[in-house]
Amino acid sequence: MKKNYIQDIERALYDVRDEDKSIYKSDAGLTEEIIRDISARKKDPPWMLEFRLKSLEVYKKIELPIWGPDISELNMNEIVTYVKPNAKQVNDWSQVPEEIKKTFDRLGIPDAEKKSLAGVGAQYDSEVVYHSIKKRLTDQGVVYTDMETALVEHEDIVREYFMTLVPPKDHKFAALHGAVWSGGSFVYVPAGVDVKIPLQSYFRLNAAGAGQFEHTLIIVEPGAKLHFIEGCSAPRYNVTNLHAGCVELFVKEGARLRYSTIENWSRNMMNLNTKRALVEKNALVEWVSGSFGSHVSMLYPCSVLHGEGARCEFTGVTFAGKGQNLDTGAIVIHAAAKTSANINTRTISKSGGAATYRSAVKVTKNAPFAKCSVNCESLMLDDKSRSDTLPVMDIEGDEADIGHEAKIGRISEEAVFYLMARGISEEEARAMIVRGFVEPIAKELPLEYAVEMNNLINLELEGQL
Amino acid sequence: MLEIKNLYVKAGEKEILRGLNLSVGKGEVHVILGPNGSGKSTLMNVIMGHPKYEITSGEIFFEGEDLTALKTFERARRGIFLSFQTPEEIPGITVENMLRTAKQAISGEKIKILQFRKELRAIMSELKINPEYASRYMNVGFSGGEKKRNEILQLLVLNPKLALLDETDSGLDVDAVEIVSGGVAKFHNENNSCVIITHNAQILKHLPVNRAHIFLSGRIVKSGGAELVSEVSEHGYAPYEVES
Structure with missing residues (x-):
């Protein structure tokens, strides 16, 4: 018999862990004391402390989700919710402590910045250690900074938007996030400004048994344009890590925002991330989402098409290998007339991995002439792996134009013969066939990530007839 | 060039080829005529090494080498090409990318992108294929005729020694057959050989047919010259069924 397998993702690069030299760690588990302590150390304004405490109350009341992948091995009492690295934020790469710098160097972050990015934020554990933005952009009024700085320098804006789109009562991990959030990026693009080169953020979780709860808040004012790239990784430990970040995107009238994410967390990571966009009249949000790492992922970026003619383009690829259960997809809520959405995803499962495509499309009564097309395709590379497609549609609006196409399959042996x-x-x-399968997605990825993804699809042949 | 001796082939439990003999010399053009379901396509696929078929006895030699020990891609690299009756659609792989990869695999040499593109465009133009098709995914959304022309494009780009053409002309209109026929004629020369399965004499118009074979129930029952082609189109296969 012929046996083929696609190699596991090359993790060596990410799995080098640094010695844990943090100066402060909160006690494991979650109490009011811990929250007050975090808040005090972060020098939160009083309203933020209050917000955290309220979120904690909500967190205690809500149960873990009973659908989706099994996350029962996650023991919140063992998660160190806050780890502060031993470094102050700087804006000159040379001042970043050597070890942390080495980590990011290995991941190619500063190089990437030099080459093509307008600004880079790098978060190490819970704090942002490095931040830069081209002067030309600051002159135009563009703000790109970490959330803590934003809370000081742009407190009014943060207060107006923070967790209004993803309220803590949404689900248990949103509540947790509201209580313990730390770090993340803040981007503000004033009306009419076109940020021509992408801004990039990179998150890295180094400490064992820690959680990462970064908050990303992006506001793109009317007629403005932005491409934001987010990359995530963590080394491998034997204890479970938790990532419960939150992304809130506000795309105002006629604005465009492209949000690209590549997640390559290590295999001990529970990735329970919440991402949402509020899209106003004639505005466009484009999600490009790659999920390769983590032990369990539950990730369904949501677009609320709030203004007439608002649009959403969602492009996603998920690659589940041994021991991984990746449950990913998208949510679109058509809440105004003539809104339209395109969801296009590819999932691959191999070596016993499980990949689920899960989506929800809702067309409200207020959204006549909504258009939505969903195309999700899955490829299983062996008999041990599984793939599921769970699309839900709830159409109340009149004259809706809804299309759905789902395919689950294996590599066509006839196609292999044709190429041979x-x-x-x-x-x-x-x-080639696997690369071809993800090609419509790969061409949307930022170049360095597209190359990385192609490297993952590296085949090996074992045995012959 | 190609020597097939007393070949027996099964697909699952079903015996499809039953004692087939065929000898094709360098530069020769052979035509195989036979009713649907007689095993003609199986023969082509077996020469190419399709895993679905099992050779129970007999031999296939190509330029003196036992083909049955070789994998499909090794056979292709030796210089055998199959123009498929139903070409596969392969999403995500462009015609140009696939052909360049194939040509590199066969020649063992790195091929420069721009030079290859130029060559490809020239051949496409001869076959009256819209140059945009180079960047389209392999056969995806192509009409039946476009798929067949795309096979001939591959034949001319890869320039093998032996072309196996499995009903490359079927389902084509008169003009398209003319284009395909011209393409095959361009490929054929004193070194390059063709084995053509067809129901239609038109594709042979520009080709000097050396031998024609009547194929019935898994074996060749009669061989002769080009005159067999017109005999069959007049009388059908009934007269040969008696002989078999």
């Missing part, structure tokens, strides 16, 4: 009949080796033929 052209002189291409069997393993290359299979790799």
